[in-house]
């Protein structure tokens with residue numbers, strides 16, 4: 349295995365949640381960290397996410413194991429006071445509100461239980477007792493107990509503040525400086541060269557060009573809505589709710605046909621008294637705009653599930669682009685055939701949940717210490733680079 353000596357300095361390319369978390373864990377060990385960011389912290393997916401820190405939508409396998417490790421790192425950071433008021437532990441309720449969704453949710457409960465996740469199957473009476481505001485159409489629900497919620501940009505702010513690492517804003521990485529095959533000495537930017545003993549690429553959709561992995565990453569647009577405050581209704585919801593169709597849109601469970609635009613409803617009661625409602629999962633990169641068809645459909649679905657939302661005003665709609673990997677698993681680890689470049693990207697709709705844990709894992713790899721998770725399923729070397737941008 350390639351081994352790097354303890355790095356004196358590390359450049360992190362991209363300041364989303366993964367870059368900020370990597371900076372936090374490296375700086376905590378005395379490494380001199382520079383983050384370069386082509387826009388500003390949380391400017392891309394991290395600033396446009398819902399924020400479910402959740403195992404509820406995962407199927408058993410490496411992503412479920414990663415999500416459980418991700419939740420555990422959130423709990424540690426909460427206990428240390430770093431994510432106080434930013435990470436809110438709360439359950440997720442996966443609901444079946446049509447005959448088609450009943451077997452989907454039941455199969456999912458079986459899958460979660462087989463992986464040791466704490467989950468309760470609630471029949472019609474129990475779920476309506478728990479959520480009086482739900483439509484009578486809801487037939488059953490699965491309560492996934494140990495989930496939570498975090499606002500991505502707030503996590504980034506806390507991690508940067510706690511680490512003291514400064515971000516060099518509006519500096520775009522153009523290429524890696526390759527000094528000899530398999531080794532880099534820094535990054536070429538529009539502002540000139542920056543040198544360091546190791547480089548971490550956490551540049552979301554900008555990562556593949558730097559790594560010569562064209563065609564491996566793909567965009568998945570998502571549209572979300574935020575309502576005004578409705579404290580009474582909000583207080584009557586003990587956790588977030590997720591439609592059985594969301595599992596279909598994520599490919600977690602088979603059954604029915606996922607809709608073309610990947611509609612799958614999630615309603616999150618925020619600590620502000622507002623509701624965050626999503627969303628779509630579209631196979632395109634069509635900017636940060638919303639369209640009326642999607643907004644109207646998400647609202648219709650939300651009101652069908654929680655009829656009292658019809659009295660709550662919509663404040664704003666926004667959209668972001670998730671970065672997915674062709675085989676559905678993120679890239680986390682040493683860059684193929686370069687001893688001192690590391691990559692962590694391709695988290696699609698799970699990067700808020702996984703981000704802090706991935707930052708910890710990447711820092712461990714760089715420091716040559718045991719990672720908080722077996723990363724072998726995520727090894728970037730499963731894709732061969734065409735040509736490194738150098």
Ligand SMILES: Cc1cc2nc3c(=O)[nH]c(=O)nc-3n(C[C@H](O)[C@H](O)[C@H](O)COP(=O)(O)OP(=O)(O)OC[C@H]3O[C@@H](n4cnc5c(N)ncnc54)[C@H](O)[C@@H]3O)c2cc1C
Pocket residue numbers: 361362363364365366367384385386387388389390391392393394395396397398399400401500519520521522550551552553554555569570571572627667668669670671692693694695696697698699700701702703
């Ligand atoms: C609508 C929507 C809903 C979501 N909901 C959830 C959810 O409920 N739960 C969950 O866990 N996840 C969710 N996600 C996914 C989550 O937001 C992402 O997986 C996560 O934010 C990815 O973080 P990142 O740090 O890898 O990338 P990003 O946040 O995309 O950050 C990458 C950064 O790199 C910078 N950059 C790119 N190229 C360069 C370059 N060449 N030089 C310098 N800087 C560069 C970009 O400007 C950007 O700031 C959602 C995403 C969307 C869009």
